[in-house]
Amino acid sequence: MRDQEQIRCCACARLLFCAEPDALSGILTIKCPRCRAMNILRPRALSPERDQRPQVKGPGQ
Numbered sequence: 654m655r656d657q658e659q660i661r662c663c664a665c666a667r668l669l670f671c672a673e674p675d676a677l678s679g680i681l682t683i684k685c686p687r688c689r690a691m692n693i694l695r696p697r698a699l700s701p702e703r704d705q706r707p708q709v710k711g712p713g714q
């Protein structure tokens with residue numbers, strides 16, 4: 654059994670899931686259930702980066 658990386662939220666460090674270092678074959682986007690930050694994971698870069706796109710907000714924002 655291979656070691657797995659613990660993938661944590663980029664914003665609040667909540668554990669999101671575990672994966673082997675080469676488990677991803679494409680970009681994975683996961684929304685943190687606690688703080689709702691969008692975490693973007695790229696293959697072989699198992700430290701999520703935060704989605705920097707502007708969040709769509711309601712009128713007046």
Ligand SMILES: [Zn+2]
Nearest residue numbers: 662665685688
């Ligand atoms: Zn979070």
